[in-house]
Amino acid sequence: MIHQKLPNNWQEREKLRDKGQFWTPEWVTKAMISYIVKDTDLVFDPAAGKGAFLNALLQINPSINYYGIDIDKYVLEDEIYQKNSCFVELRDFIKNPPQKKFNAIIANPPYIRHHRIDEKMKQFLKELFIKITGFTIDGRAGYHIYFFVQALNLLDKNGRLAFIMPADTCEGIFAQKLWQWITKNYCLECVVTFHENATPFPKVDTNAIIFFIKKSEPVQIIKWIKANEANEELFNFVKSDFKDTNYITLEINNRELKEGLATGLSRPKQNHCDFKYHLNDFAKVMRGIATGANDFFFLTTQQVQELAIPEEFLKLAIGRTKDVTGDKLTIEDIKKLEENNRPTILLSINSNDNISESVANYLEEGEKLGLPDRPLIKQRKLWYKIEYREVPPILFAYLGRRNSRFIKNEAGVVPLTSFLCIYPIYDDELYIANLCEALNDPETIKNLRLVGKSYGSGAIKVEPRNLDKVPIPEHIVDKYNLSRQKYKTKSQQLELF
Structure with missing residues (x-):
C-alpha cells in the first residue's frame, strides 16, 4: 500500500x-x-x-x-x-x-x-x-x-x-x-x-x-x-x-x-502522428555494464595501486549519475573524482589467458567472498569476465531529475548501469556534438516523459528500448543537420585515402 x-x-x-x-x-x-x-x-x-x-x-x-x-x-x-x-x-x-x-x-x-x-x-x-x-x-x-x-x-x-x-x-x-x-x-x-x-x-x-x-x-x-x-x-x-x-x-x-x-x-x-524522427534514427542505445558486484570490479586508483593490477586489465569508467555534474564529462572531471577517492576504474578481463599473479590473487579473494554464486555472475562462463562495451560518445543518465540528461563523453569512459550508452550512426565529431545538442534541447528532453517511467519529484527512468523511441522534433533535427547524409564514418573517411 x-x-x-x-x-x-x-x-x-x-x-x-x-x-x-x-x-x-x-x-x-x-x-x-x-x-x-x-x-x-x-x-x-x-x-x-x-x-x-x-x-x-x-x-x-x-x-x-x-x-x-x-x-x-x-x-x-x-x-x-x-x-x-x-x-x-x-x-x-x-x-x-x-x-x-x-x-x-x-x-x-x-x-x-x-x-x-x-x-x-x-x-x-x-x-x-x-x-x-x-x-x-x-x-x-x-x-x-x-x-x-x-x-x-x-x-x-x-x-x-x-x-x-x-x-x-x-x-x-x-x-x-x-x-x-x-x-x-x-x-x-x-x-x-x-x-x-x-x-x-x-x-x-x-x-x-x-x-x-x-x-x-x-x-x-x-x-x-x-x-x-x-x-x-x-x-x-x-x-x-x-x-x-x-x-x-x-x-x-x-x-x-x-x-x-x-x-x-x-x-x-x-498525437503520435506528429513524430517523424526518433532517437533510433540517429543512434543505437545500449545499457551500461552490469558487473554483478560493483564493490569488487569498480575500483579507486588507490585500490588499483595497492593491488598492483596491470593497466591492460583496467578501463576508465563512471558509475554514479551524481558523479557527473554537467552535460560533459572530461578527464578533469575524472581526476577530481580520483582526488575524492571515488572509483573510476573498471577491472575488465577478456579471458583466463595471461592473467597476472596480482590479478589472480584478487580473483581468489572474490571467490572466497562467494561472488561466483551471485545471481548475475553465475550466468557467465568465466565469472570474472564482465560485459564488453565500446566507449559510447554520449551517455544518458538512467534515472535523474536534471533537465540535461544527455552527457558528452569527452573522458572516454565506459559506463555502469546507472547510464545508458548512446552510439551515433556516424563517428564524425561534428555529428556527435550536434546530436548531443539536439538531445539536450528542452523540447527533446520534454519528450522523455512520453517514453519513460515516472517517479516521485519529477524523476524519470527510461529503459534502453524506450529511449530508442524518444521523439526528436523535426525542426530540431533540421536545426542540427541530423538528417543530412554528409557525415562520414571513420571507416568511410579512411577509404578516401
Missing part, C-alpha cells in the same frame, strides 16, 4: 518497503470512496492497513458496512476497526482471497517491486495471473499488479473498483498487454494523475495514479484528470459521477481509450 508520515529511520523505512506499506492521505481516500459507495451496502478493502479508507467511509456514509483484510496483525488492532459496521481479519489476499464477489472494492495495494519478491512467490504469482487472465505477464511486474488483477477478478457485475497504484502500472514492459485485457473485460471510467506538487506520497519515490473501473461494458472515451493541488475538488468531481467540470485545480479531459493505451495512461494525451 502506497501513511502520511514515513519514518526517518532507514531500517524502519526498509521494513515498510518489504511490506509495501505507504498510507493514503484523506483528500484522496474520500474521492476514491465516493466512487464505490453508490448502490452498495458493503465495501471490501483487501489491503486495510490502518484504516484510511474506513475513515473516509465513516465520513461519507457510516451506514455502509466495511470488510477489510491485511497480513499485518498489528495494523488491524487499530482503534478505528472497533466499529459495529466493520469487520476485519488477518488474511492473505493473494494466497487466500475471499470466495465471493463484491460490488465495491477499494485499495492502496502493497507496493513491492519485483526484485523484493522471492522466486517461490514469483512462480505462485505467475500461475495466479495465468489462471485469471489466460496469459503470462513479464516477470518485472511488481506485487501490486497481481493484487490489482486479483481484485478485478472478485468484482461483481456492475460493481465498482477504485485503486491507487504507482505509475509503472501503465509504463512497465508488461503494461500494454495488461491494459488490453483490462479494457476488453472492464469499463475504465476515469484515470486520475497528480502534479508533483500534489503527489499523495511526497516521500515515496514513485508517482501515483488512481483507476476508477466498473464491471460493465467497456467504453472508448474515458475521463483523464490531472490534480494540480491537494484539496477537496477531486472529491467533488468524483462525487458528481465525473459530470461537474468547473474546477480550478483539476485538468479534466475526455480521452480516446485507444490513444491513452498507446501513449500510456499515466502520460498526457499525444
Whole structure:
C-alpha cells in the first residue's frame, strides 16, 4: 500500500518497503470512496492497513458496512476497526482471497517491486495471473499488479473498483498487454494523475495514479484528470459521477481509450502522428555494464595501486549519475573524482589467458567472498569476465531529475548501469556534438516523459528500448543537420585515402 508520515529511520523505512506499506492521505481516500459507495451496502478493502479508507467511509456514509483484510496483525488492532459496521481479519489476499464477489472494492495495494519478491512467490504469482487472465505477464511486474488483477477478478457485475497504484502500472514492459485485457473485460471510467506538487506520497519515490473501473461494458472515451493541488475538488468531481467540470485545480479531459493505451495512461494525451524522427534514427542505445558486484570490479586508483593490477586489465569508467555534474564529462572531471577517492576504474578481463599473479590473487579473494554464486555472475562462463562495451560518445543518465540528461563523453569512459550508452550512426565529431545538442534541447528532453517511467519529484527512468523511441522534433533535427547524409564514418573517411 502506497501513511502520511514515513519514518526517518532507514531500517524502519526498509521494513515498510518489504511490506509495501505507504498510507493514503484523506483528500484522496474520500474521492476514491465516493466512487464505490453508490448502490452498495458493503465495501471490501483487501489491503486495510490502518484504516484510511474506513475513515473516509465513516465520513461519507457510516451506514455502509466495511470488510477489510491485511497480513499485518498489528495494523488491524487499530482503534478505528472497533466499529459495529466493520469487520476485519488477518488474511492473505493473494494466497487466500475471499470466495465471493463484491460490488465495491477499494485499495492502496502493497507496493513491492519485483526484485523484493522471492522466486517461490514469483512462480505462485505467475500461475495466479495465468489462471485469471489466460496469459503470462513479464516477470518485472511488481506485487501490486497481481493484487490489482486479483481484485478485478472478485468484482461483481456492475460493481465498482477504485485503486491507487504507482505509475509503472501503465509504463512497465508488461503494461500494454495488461491494459488490453483490462479494457476488453472492464469499463475504465476515469484515470486520475497528480502534479508533483500534489503527489499523495511526497516521500515515496514513485508517482501515483488512481483507476476508477466498473464491471460493465467497456467504453472508448474515458475521463483523464490531472490534480494540480491537494484539496477537496477531486472529491467533488468524483462525487458528481465525473459530470461537474468547473474546477480550478483539476485538468479534466475526455480521452480516446485507444490513444491513452498507446501513449500510456499515466502520460498526457499525444498525437503520435506528429513524430517523424526518433532517437533510433540517429543512434543505437545500449545499457551500461552490469558487473554483478560493483564493490569488487569498480575500483579507486588507490585500490588499483595497492593491488598492483596491470593497466591492460583496467578501463576508465563512471558509475554514479551524481558523479557527473554537467552535460560533459572530461578527464578533469575524472581526476577530481580520483582526488575524492571515488572509483573510476573498471577491472575488465577478456579471458583466463595471461592473467597476472596480482590479478589472480584478487580473483581468489572474490571467490572466497562467494561472488561466483551471485545471481548475475553465475550466468557467465568465466565469472570474472564482465560485459564488453565500446566507449559510447554520449551517455544518458538512467534515472535523474536534471533537465540535461544527455552527457558528452569527452573522458572516454565506459559506463555502469546507472547510464545508458548512446552510439551515433556516424563517428564524425561534428555529428556527435550536434546530436548531443539536439538531445539536450528542452523540447527533446520534454519528450522523455512520453517514453519513460515516472517517479516521485519529477524523476524519470527510461529503459534502453524506450529511449530508442524518444521523439526528436523535426525542426530540431533540421536545426542540427541530423538528417543530412554528409557525415562520414571513420571507416568511410579512411577509404578516401
